[in-house]
Amino acid sequence: MVRKSLTALVVLSLAAPAAAHEVWIEPLVFRAVPSERIAAHIKNGQYFKGNQFPYIPAETVMAGIVDAKGKRPLTGAAGDEPAIDEKVRTPGLQVLFYESVPERLVFAEAGKFRDYLFEKGLDHIWRSHQARGLGETGFTEVYTRCAKALVLRGSGKKADRQDAPSGMPLEWVAKADPFALSPGANAVLPVQLLWRGKPLAQAQATIFRRDSTDAVQTVKLHTDANGIVLVPVVSNGSYLIDSVHMIPSTAEPDVPWRSYWASLTFRIGPD
Numbered sequence: 001m002v003r004k005s006l007t008a009l010v011v012l013s014l015a016a017p018a019a020a021h022e023v024w025i026e027p028l029v030f031r032a033v034p035s036e037r038i039a040a041h042i043k044n045g046q047y048f049k050g051n052q053f054p055y056i057p058a059e060t061v062m063a064g065i066v067d068a069k070g071k072r073p074l075t076g077a078a079g080d081e082p083a084i085d086e087k088v089r090t091p092g093l094q095v096l097f098y099e100s101v102p103e104r105l106v107f108a109e110a111g112k113f114r115d116y117l118f119e120k121g122l123d124h125i126w127r128s129h130q131a132r133g134l135g136e137t138g139f140t141e142v143y144t145r146c147a148k149a150l151v152l153r154g155s156g157k158k159a160d161r162q163d164a165p166s167g168m169p170l171e172w173v174a175k176a177d178p179f180a181l182s183p184g185a186n187a188v189l190p191v192q193l194l195w196r197g198k199p200l201a202q203a204q205a206t207i208f209r210r211d212s213t214d215a216v217q218t219v220k221l222h223t224d225a226n227g228i229v230l231v232p233v234v235s236n237g238s239y240l241i242d243s244v245h246m247i248p249s250t251a252e253p254d255v256p257w258r259s260y261w262a263s264l265t266f267r268i269g270p271d
Contacts, residue, residue, distance in 0.1 A: 021044055021045055021046055021050065022044070022045070022046065022050075022208075022240065022242045022261070022263055023042065023043070023044045023100070023145040023147050023261065023263060024042075024043055024147050024149070024240050024242075024263040024265050025040050025041070025042055025043075025084070025096050025097075025098060025147045025148065025149035025263075025265055026040060026041045026042075026043050026048075026052075026149070026238075026265060027039065027040040027096070027149055027151045027265070027267075028040060028041070028082065029151070029271055030150075030151050030152065030179075030238075030266070030267040030271050031151070031152045031179060031267070031270065031271060032151075032152075032153055032271075033153065033154060034088045034091045034153045034154040035088070036088070036153060037085060037086065037087060037088070038065065038084065038085070038086045038087075038088060038094050038096065038151060038153065039082045039084060039085045039086075040082055040083070040084040040096055040149060040151070041053075041081075041082045041083060041084075042055075042083040042084070042098055042147065047208060047210075047216045047218075048208060048210045048214075048216055048238065048240060052081070052082070052083075053081075053083060054078075054079045054080055054081040054083055055074065055076045055077070055078065055079065055080040055081070055083035055084070056078055056079075057078050058078070058101075059100060059101050060098065060099070060100065060101065061099040061100065061101055061144075062097070062098075062099050062166075062167070062168070063083075063084070063097060063098040063099065064096075064097060064166075065084075065086060065089075065094050065095060065096055065097070066094075066095035066097065066164050066166055067088075067089055067090050067092060067093070067094050067095070067160075068090050068091075068092045068093075068156070068157075068159070068160035069089055069090050071166065071167070072089065074086065083098075084096055084098075088153045088154075090160070091153055091154030091155065091156045091160065092152070092153070092154065092156025092157065092160030092161050093150060093151075093152055093156065093160060093161040093162065093163065093177070093179075094150070094151045094152070094153055095148060095149075095150060095163055095164060095166065096148060096149040096150075096151065097146075097147070097148045097166035097168060097171070098145070098146075098147045098148075099144065099145070099146050099147075099168045099169070100144055100145040100146075101144075102142045102143065102144050102258075103142070103143055103144075104140050104141070104142055104255075105140065105141050105142075105143065106138075106139070106140050107136070107137055107138070107139055107140070107141065108137055108138070109137065110136040110137055111136065112136075113126075113129070113136060113141075114126055114136065117129075117246075120204060120206075120243075120244040121203070121204025121220070121222070121244075122204075122244065122246055125246050125257070128248070129256070129257075132256065134256055138254070139254055139255070139256055139257075140252070140254050140255045141255070141256075141257045141258070141259060142249065142255055142257075142258050142259070143258070143259040143260070143261060144169065144170075144259070144260050144261070145261050145263075146168040146169060146170050146171050146260060146261065146262045146263070147262075147263045147264075147265075148166065148168075148171055148172060148262075148263065148264045148265070149264070149265040149266065150163060150174060150178060150179075150264070150265070150266040152179045158177075161177045161179070161180070162177070163175075165194060165197065168262075169195070169196060169260050170193070170194070170195055170200070170243070170245050170260040170261070170262040171193075171194055171262050171264075172191050172192070172193055172194075172241055172243070172262055172263070172264035173191065173192045173193075173194060174189060174190075174191050174264070174266065175189075175190040175191060175192055175228065176189055176190055178233075178239075178266040178267070178268060179267075181233050181268055182233075182268075182269075183233050183234055183235045183236055183268055183269065184233070184234070185234070187232070187233040187234070188230040188231060188232055188233055189230070189231045189233055189239075189266075190228050190229075190230055190231075191205075191228065191229055191231055191241060191264065192223075192226065192227045192228045193205070193223050193227045193228075193229070193243055193262065194227065195227075195245055195260075198227075199223075199225075199226050199227025199228070200223060200227045200245060201223055201224065201225050201226070201227055202222055202223060203222065203223045203227070203243050203245060204220055204221075204222055204243060204244075205220070205221050205222065205223060205229045205231075205241055205242070205243050206218060206219075206220050206241070206242045206243070207219050207220070207221065207231055207232075207239065207240070207241050207242075208239070208240040208241075208242070209234070209235065209237055209238070209239050209240075210237050210238045210239075210240075211235055211236070211237040212236070212237065219232065223243075229241075233268055235268070236268050236269030236270070237267070237268060237269065238265065238266075238267050239265065239266050239267065239268065240263060240264070240265045241263065241264045241265075242261070242262070242263045243261070243262050243263075244259055244260070244261050244262075245259065245260045245262070246258065246259040246260075247259075
């Protein structure tokens with residue numbers, strides 16, 4: 001895998017929440033032998049299409065891989081592209097994770113905040129926003145991205161193929177092995193949304209599925225009382241799950257809201 005060195009880099013913030021864009025980790029190869037490096041892009045866009053970003057430590061709270069031996073940070077340098085490019089430490093499931101530093105967005109156009117909330121299933125935040133007497137413009141939202149991806153290297157023992165929390169504030173955790181699943185009318189992958197390590201109930205999950213023709217289908221579901229949603233596994237392809245959690249903020253007068261975005265990517269069937 002060739003790495004690009006950081007010679008001249010214009011730092012671009014990952015797309016603002018008002019655009020309702022997802023940030024996800026997209027592995028170059030999901031399933032391979034243990035000698036195949038773990039390489040993945042950090043991407044930003046919609047419907048599996050978007051820009052890819054290099055590894056920028058200054059814009060990263062934490063990033064690394066969880067495997068059967070535990071959690072380890074990335075060893076790459078600033079400007080590496082793909083952003084993740086690591087050797088396999090031990091066979092089995094490799095959980096890639098990335099948490100961005102908090103970014104700020106000032107809402108200057110009426111309707112943008114409301115539309116974004118409705119798209120992400122945060123209608124209650126809009127009602128609270130109005131109840132607090134806040135206007136549609138002139139305020140700031142601070143947001144953090146928490147992305148994960150699952151890849152497999154070698155077969156590994158069953159115990160070495162379990163997803164595990166990385167410690168990010170908001171994250172999806174697969175409760176079964178996606179690489180052991182076959183698509184079908186009744187096939188599902190249970191995934192759990194954790195907020196500060198505890199299940200987050202009644203959160204909207206937007207599920208994107210990309211098939212071999214690059215066509216993308218979406219479905220919106222909600223987590224149950226245990227923070228679990230059953231992802232329909234109806235065909236082979238790449239899957240992306242996205243969710244947003246927003247909480248009130250009182251740290252600064254012009255920052256009424258703090259949001260966290262969680263994504264999880266995995267693949268069903270061969271690459």
